[in-house]
Amino acid sequence: MTPKRRKRLLLIVLAIAGVATAAGFTLKAFNENLMFFYTPTAIKAGEAPMGRSIRVGGLVTKGSVKRQADGLTVEFEVTDMVETVIVQYTGILPDLFREGQGIVALGKLQQSGRFIASEVLAKHDEKYMPPEVADALKAAHKAGSSQAARAGGTP
Amino acid sequence: MIPELGNFSLILALCMSLVLAIFPLVGSLNNTPAWMALARPAAWGQFFFIALSFACLAHAFLTNDFSVLYVAQNGNTQLPTIYKISAIWGAHEGSLLLWVLILSCWTVAVSRLSRRLPIEIVARVLSIMGIVAIGFTSFLLFTSNPFNRTFPVPMEGGDLNPLLQDFGLAVHPPMLYMGYVGLSVAFSFAIAALIGGKLDAAWARWSRPWTTVAWMFLTIGITLGSWWAYYELGWGGWWFWDPVENASFMPWLAATALLHSLAVTEKRGAFKRWTVLLALMAFSLSLLGTFLVRSGVLTSVHSFAADPTRGLFILVFLLIVIGGSLALYAWRAPAVSSGGGFDMVSRETLLLGNNLLLVVIATFILLGTLAPLIYDAMGWGKISVGFPWFTTMFVIFAPFLAVLMGLGPLARWKRQDPAELFRRLRTALLLSIGAGILLALPLFHEEGSLSAGLAVALSCWLVCTQYLSLRQRLRYRNGLSGLLRDLGSRGSGSYYGMMIAHIGVAVFIIGITMVTQFDVEKDVRMAPGQSLDLAGYTFHFDGVQTVPGPNYQAHRGTIRVFRDGEEVTVLKPEKRTYLVQTKPMTEAGIDPGFTRDIYVSLGEALDGGDWSLRLYYKPFVRWIWLGGIIIAFGGLLAATDRRYRIKSYAEAAQAVSGGGRRLAPAEGG
Numbered sequence: 009m010t011p012k013r014r015k016r017l018l019l020i021v022l023a024i025a026g027v028a029t030a031a032g033f034t035l036k037a038f039n040e041n042l043m044f045f046y047t048p049t050a051i052k053a054g055e056a057p058m059g060r061s062i063r064v065g066g067l068v069t070k071g072s073v074k075r076q077a078d079g080l081t082v083e084f085e086v087t088d089m090v091e092t093v094i095v096q097y098t099g100i101l102p103d104l105f106r107e108g109q110g111i112v113a114l115g116k117l118q119q120s121g122r123f124i125a126s127e128v129l130a131k132h133d134e135k136y137m138p139p140e141v142a143d144a145l146k147a148a149h150k151a152g153s154s155q156a157a158r159a160g161g162t163p
Numbered sequence: 164m165i166p167e168l169g170n171f172s173l174i175l176a177l178c179m180s181l182v183l184a185i186f187p188l189v190g191s192l193n194n195t196p197a198w199m200a201l202a203r204p205a206a207w208g209q210f211f212f213i214a215l216s217f218a219c220l221a222h223a224f225l226t227n228d229f230s231v232l233y234v235a236q237n238g239n240t241q242l243p244t245i246y247k248i249s250a251i252w253g254a255h256e257g258s259l260l261l262w263v264l265i266l267s268c269w270t271v272a273v274s275r276l277s278r279r280l281p282i283e284i285v286a287r288v289l290s291i292m293g294i295v296a297i298g299f300t301s302f303l304l305f306t307s308n309p310f311n312r313t314f315p316v317p318m319e320g321g322d323l324n325p326l327l328q329d330f331g332l333a334v335h336p337p338m339l340y341m342g343y344v345g346l347s348v349a350f351s352f353a354i355a356a357l358i359g360g361k362l363d364a365a366w367a368r369w370s371r372p373w374t375t376v377a378w379m380f381l382t383i384g385i386t387l388g389s390w391w392a393y394y395e396l397g398w399g400g401w402w403f404w405d406p407v408e409n410a411s412f413m414p415w416l417a418a419t420a421l422l423h424s425l426a427v428t429e430k431r432g433a434f435k436r437w438t439v440l441l442a443l444m445a446f447s448l449s450l451l452g453t454f455l456v457r458s459g460v461l462t463s464v465h466s467f468a469a470d471p472t473r474g475l476f477i478l479v480f481l482l483i484v485i486g487g488s489l490a491l492y493a494w495r496a497p498a499v500s501s502g503g504g505f506d507m508v509s510r511e512t513l514l515l516g517n518n519l520l521l522v523v524i525a526t527f528i529l530l531g532t533l534a535p536l537i538y539d540a541m542g543w544g545k546i547s548v549g550f551p552w553f554t555t556m557f558v559i560f561a562p563f564l565a566v567l568m569g570l571g572p573l574a575r576w577k578r579q580d581p582a583e584l585f586r587r588l589r590t591a592l593l594l595s596i597g598a599g600i601l602l603a604l605p606l607f608h609e610e611g612s613l614s615a616g617l618a619v620a621l622s623c624w625l626v627c628t629q630y631l632s633l634r635q636r637l638r639y640r641n642g643l644s645g646l647l648r649d650l651g652s653r654g655s656g657s658y659y660g661m662m663i664a665h666i667g668v669a670v671f672i673i674g675i676t677m678v679t680q681f682d683v684e685k686d687v688r689m690a691p692g693q694s695l696d697l698a699g700y701t702f703h704f705d706g707v708q709t710v711p712g713p714n715y716q717a718h719r720g721t722i723r724v725f726r727d728g729e730e731v732t733v734l735k736p737e738k739r740t741y742l743v744q745t746k747p748m749t750e751a752g753i754d755p756g757f758t759r760d761i762y763v764s765l766g767e768a769l770d771g772g773d774w775s776l777r778l779y780y781k782p783f784v785r786w787i788w789l790g791g792i793i794i795a796f797g798g799l800l801a802a803t804d805r806r807y808r809i810k811s812y813a814e815a816a817q818a819v820s821g822g823g824r825r826l827a828p829a830e831g832g
Contacts, residue, residue: 030559038530043546043548044544045547078688079688100777103397104747
């Protein structure tokens with residue numbers, strides 16, 4: 009083996025070792041950061057792991073939002089219309105958080121069945137047409153007049 | 164009438180694209196000059212009709228023509244004029260029209276600035292761009308026509324999403340699209356070269372300025388997006404690893420790799436196949452980005468309504484473009500000769516390392532972005548990949564990139580004696596390590612921070628090595644006094660552009676590390692008249708008033724910020740409720756500064772007149788965008804290098820072969 013070849017072989021071995029280590033770390037980190045999504049029904053059925061970061065999503069039950077005395081801790085129920093989960097969050101809720109709206113909460117499930125959220129995401133309305141206008145357009149379509157659209161268009 | 168005109172001219176534009184895609188390409192293959200000569204007029208025709216169509220949509224927005232469905236959904240009589248314009252690209256259909264408009268602008272630019280190129284190459288490049296235009300124009304016409312009418316005509320429009328009613332977001336999409344679509348030029352040059360089977364240094368030289376300009380726009384677009392997210396979303400973040408951000412970052416990484424690889428191909432004739440592959444990858448990633456954003460398969464702030472036909476259309480188009488170009492590559496690339504050889508330690512090797520790192524980072528981001536889709540498709544459950552994963556991956560690889568960035572410009576082409584390189588870099592290395600250790604110690608901050616130390620060391624390394632490279636370059640040009648003269652000389656633009664861009668990276672590294680390591684943030688409940696201390700500042704909350712805006716109502720808080728008893732600034736964060744969409748919007752109060760931002764945003768009204776507030780202290784956050792701007796400026800300088808204004812093919816070939824043989828150590832990269 010010439011010195012040049014030995015050098016090249018060494019380089020290849022080093023490169024493979026490097027790639028393998030990197031791939032190992034990557035997969036480990038990837039697994040640690042995977043967050044599965046669970047519905048309230050799945051959580052009630054005991055499918056969700058405890059103490060690991062997961063996501064829960066559903067609608068915020070109307071009238072369930074309670075604020076604690078410090079003013080920053082909020083508790084509310086999230087429902088998929090079958091089961092509900094109580095979510096607790098400390099901090100400022102997103103602008104689009106409202107009762108009856110769909111949200112996704114990131115956090116950990118406690119033994120008590122309570123979900124402590126570290127982050128609450130309110131889904132941005134993806135279709136930029138506001139529901140009022142959409143409804144108005146539909147109503148107008150049915151009635152066959154443009155007046156309904158006007159009534160709905162400027163709430 | 165005018166919307167119909169827009170529609171017809173879009174159809175005519177499609178016809179023009181068909182002409183452009185077929186005749187010049189076929190003509191170049193069977194050597195018919197008349198067919199090849201069609202390329203330029205067809206490119207202009209396509210541009211004319213798309214511009215007309217775009218003007219028609221703009222007219223519909225400005226005249227509040229709510230009989231057009233798209234205008235009815237996104238326009239409003241109350242909207243300020245600037246946002247009526249930006250509303251054109253505020254949602255799916257219009258933003259695609261902008262995409263196509265920009266593509267036709269690039270096509271025309273290529274046709275205009277390629278007078279010195281051989282006609283068959285121009286014909287092929289323009290034809291490939293025409294094929295891309297066919298895909299997007301028919302996508303517009305068949306699945307997302309912005310000129311569709313609605314009946315009965317509503318009296319008022321649905322208004323532009325309040326989040327988008329902002330200057331930053333008015334200019335962010337055009338910039339980003341200039342970058343995305345600009346990569347189609349590099350792509351077309353690569354395909355044209357593959358068809359012709361001639362991948363030479365002249366090809367690399369033509370592609371370089373186009374790639375650099377597209378990359379510069381992409382840099383500006385991403386920087387603007389990050390800046391917008393910071394001040395508009397109200398929680399002080401500047402990068403979220405959101406799928407759509409990733410969709411713009413991946414092509415950027417590929418384009419950065421392409422820039423560097425093109426340099427090697429031009430100077431040394433090496434890496435040809437790899438360069439072509441990168442050109443294909445960069446544009447494929449920008450198409451993939453468009454697919455991810457437009458199909459709604461991934462939900463994010465940016466995604467529009469999910470529509471399966473649209474997703475399917477783009478997916479098929481994506482498969483044709485990526486599959487077709489890779490097949491062509493597989494067929495043609497083996498015939499390409501490998502270029503000049505090089506030693507294990509040489510500038511080529513360092514640039515190869517840079518390319519590999521960039522591609523590895525892009526691959527990981529791709530993996531993280533697509534993982535939720537793959538899991539869902541395989542039935543493994545609904546997942547999301549956490550923010551920390553992306554950050555970890557980036558932080559593992561990026562420092563090596565910075566180390567190479569310092570070494571590259573100093574190393575010689577072809578062969579570099581490692582001992583000699585080390586000797587030249589000794590001082591820079593010691594200085595950087597020293598600065599890093601100093602910052603890592605708890606002198607400037609109570610705990611000290613390893614990351615901050617590393618960041619300062621890397622930035623210092625970058626600045627020192629760029630200085631060394633400059634000194635080395637000027638040694639042959641009368642030393643530092645020759646700097647001004649050198650700045651004006653031929654071939655200096657790309658050198659100084661590179662240097663400035665690398666210094667921009669140094670600034671950027673400081674920005675991201677300082678703000679992630681040392682920022683202070685607090686969610687608090689405050690009563691009017693109450694004061695609170697944070698990061699050496701005292702925040703005094705004066706209360707909230709209601710103020711009317713042009714098309715919204717705002718709750719405006721007043722927070723006075725003091726330092727050592729002296730008033731620093733008065734911040735007025737707002738909570739706006741837009742009248743049409745009735746969505747609440749947070750408008751942060753920011754006191755910008757060179758070394759720190761103070762950032763306050765309003766939460767919600769609590770009982771008893773109290774409000775929840777977010778208080779932030781963000782050190783060096785501006786440096787992130789400052790770095791981005793400096794990097795983009797470097798790109799501009801490199802792209803305007805005079806040596807790209809070549810006179811003829813013969814001269815280009817000559818200049819290139821001359822440049823290839825010369826082995827001056829400090830030649831621009």
